[in-house]
Amino acid sequence: MINYDAFMSRAAAHMQDSAIRRMGTILAQGRDIISFAPGYPAPDTFPWTDFQEIARELLSGTDGSVLQYGPTRGFRPLIDVIRGIMSARDVAAGPERLLVTTGSQQGLDLVARVLLDPGDVVLVELPTYTGAITAFRNVQARMVGVPQEADGIDLAALDDVYARVRRDGQRVGMLYVVPNFQNPTGLLIGLEKRARLLEWAARRDVLLLEDDPYRELYFEDSASETDVRPIKADDHEGRVIYLSSFSKTLAPGYRVAWIDAPPALAAKLEFAKQAEDLCTGGLDQRVVYEACRRGIMDRQLPMLRTYYQNKRDVMVAALTEEFGSDVSWPAPRGGFFLWATLPPQIDTNRLIPRAVEHGVIYVAGDAFFVDGRRTHLIRLSFSAPTPERIREGVARLGAAMRAELDTITRSEAPEASPLPPAAR
Numbered sequence: 001m002i003n004y005d006a007f008m009s010r011a012a013a014h015m016q017d018s019a020i021r022r023m024g025t026i027l028a029q030g031r032d033i034i035s036f037a038p039g040y041p042a043p044d045t046f047p048w049t050d051f052q053e054i055a056r057e058l059l060s061g062t063d064g065s066v067l068q069y070g071p072t073r074g075f076r077p078l079i080d081v082i083r084g085i086m087s088a089r090d091v092a093a094g095p096e097r098l099l100v101t102t103g104s105q106q107g108l109d110l111v112a113r114v115l116l117d118p119g120d121v122v123l124v125e126l127p128t129y130t131g132a133i134t135a136f137r138n139v140q141a142r143m144v145g146v147p148q149e150a151d152g153i154d155l156a157a158l159d160d161v162y163a164r165v166r167r168d169g170q171r172v173g174m175l176y177v178v179p180n181f182q183n184p185t186g187l188l189i190g191l192e193k194r195a196r197l198l199e200w201a202a203r204r205d206v207l208l209l210e211d212d213p214y215r216e217l218y219f220e221d222s223a224s225e226t227d228v229r230p231i232k233a234d235d236h237e238g239r240v241i242y243l244s245s246f247s248k249t250l251a252p253g254y255r256v257a258w259i260d261a262p263p264a265l266a267a268k269l270e271f272a273k274q275a276e277d278l279c280t281g282g283l284d285q286r287v288v289y290e291a292c293r294r295g296i297m298d299r300q301l302p303m304l305r306t307y308y309q310n311k312r313d314v315m316v317a318a319l320t321e322e323f324g325s326d327v328s329w330p331a332p333r334g335g336f337f338l339w340a341t342l343p344p345q346i347d348t349n350r351l352i353p354r355a356v357e358h359g360v361i362y363v364a365g366d367a368f369f370v371d372g373r374r375t376h377l378i379r380l381s382f383s384a385p386t387p388e389r390i391r392e393g394v395a396r397l398g399a400a401m402r403a404e405l406d407t408i409t410r411s412e413a414p415e416a417s418p419l420p421p422a423a424r
């Protein structure tokens, strides 16, 4: 028997399956399980007929470049479309700054490779996106968490954490933030705070990694285009590396996203990408390009905002009805997620098997914390299930929680009182 551990790199020893991906194996068992676990867009929102038409045309065989290798930076017409998207977000990104990536997940991996050495510190929000944790862990970076307030990252805590890390003699590689409808909390960094965050980064000479896949999905009853202004829009010195993606607006299966980085970094990111995949799939990039050029993307956005806002409403109503004041959450003003606090005696990791028994899954809050804490938090994704399944899933979750509380109460009940002496 070969001991493969002995052959593995130190980095490989740290690699782990993501908690969210792990949930996929439960679903694969084929039972009737309602999943609030992964942040998947709803397939019924995909513009199927348009995609069929575009793919048929692209695969007509008249343009050989469709199935050929392409430039690492990306399909040039798509880069121009992305420049237009960035310009609508108030960011003037020239082609020397842009790189098409295979999902923003690759963007996270590339940035980690280019900026971080083993042992370097990345400052992250508490909680933060698990995919970023995976990318940073894979390059053996050390993640240090900064608490959040209702309007996002706590700036005073950020400065304290930064000062402590520097006092310990460690290099801070960057600060990673998801300012719009954060995964997992759904929180939005306030506008004033965005400005102060940028000032802080300049004062402390830290690079910011701004990850922005959800910004187009603001719910018009409580947020607007103004609230989701990228930090990058006010970055005049090249301090922010910006990631965004077509995954949540067109379809994640195409794996098309982009990075806007200062040119010197963009060049390095390109080299790092050459080693990973040479280029993002050419057919995928062209489909996304055509979907933008033909106005399909513009048509999708208002529909998606209403669609996901409605699902958020259904989940909020169902939770309120099922749990009353036992469960609370910050109201999501956009995105896919609701971050719920369960009663304190519930360990949400331990609740998972019971939830599965009742036919529902979610992601336990612990997965999003880099400080190893145990929580009574859960991330519920309302994006993919139908409204009926959301209602039914919340009812199942309620049943699972009540069963768990019942078990806890019984195990904590004092031993049956001893019989009075006369009865012995």
Ligand SMILES: Cc1ncc(COP(=O)(O)O)c(C=O)c1O
Binding pocket: 039, 102, 103, 104, 105, 106, 129, 131, 178, 183, 211, 213, 244, 245, 246, 247, 252, 256, 257
């Ligand atoms: C905050 C955040 N960043 C990045 C990603 C990865 O997105 P993509 O599909 O573009 O790789 C996700 C996906 O859920 C996400 O929530």
